[in-house]
Amino acid sequence: MCLKSNCNHKIxxxxxxSTTLMGxxxxxxxxxxxxxxxxxxxxxxxxxxxxxPLWVSERSNQVKTEMIAAEIIHNLPDLQKGAIDVQKNISNPR
Structure with missing residues (x-):
């Protein structure tokens, strides 16, 4: 394992x-x-x-979070339309 501060090895x-060190x-x-x-x-x-749980790489969690955020942003118009429909149904129950 390298002790250089600019080492780019994955390990x-x-x-x-910090989470790995705490684990x-x-x-x-x-x-x-x-x-x-x-x-x-x-x-x-x-x-x-x-x-x-501290042994899990922070980068893997970051990638998952970015994927979820990308899906939300991609589907934002549909989510907004659905939220407006729900609000209308709550305001005017049948």
């Missing part, structure tokens, strides 16, 4: 993400805490379980 970028910290902390008998089984399992 380097992954490990520089690693929680996981290592849970393992060490359990080995030293500072944490109970339940506490260690809770920390490891809580760290799992």
């Amino acid at each position: 380097c970028n992954y490990f520089r993400q 690693i910290s929680c996981f290592i902390g849970a393992c060490i805490g359990k080995m030293l008998d500072v944490l109970s089984d339940e506490q260690a399992i809770a920390l490891v379980t809580a760290s799992i």
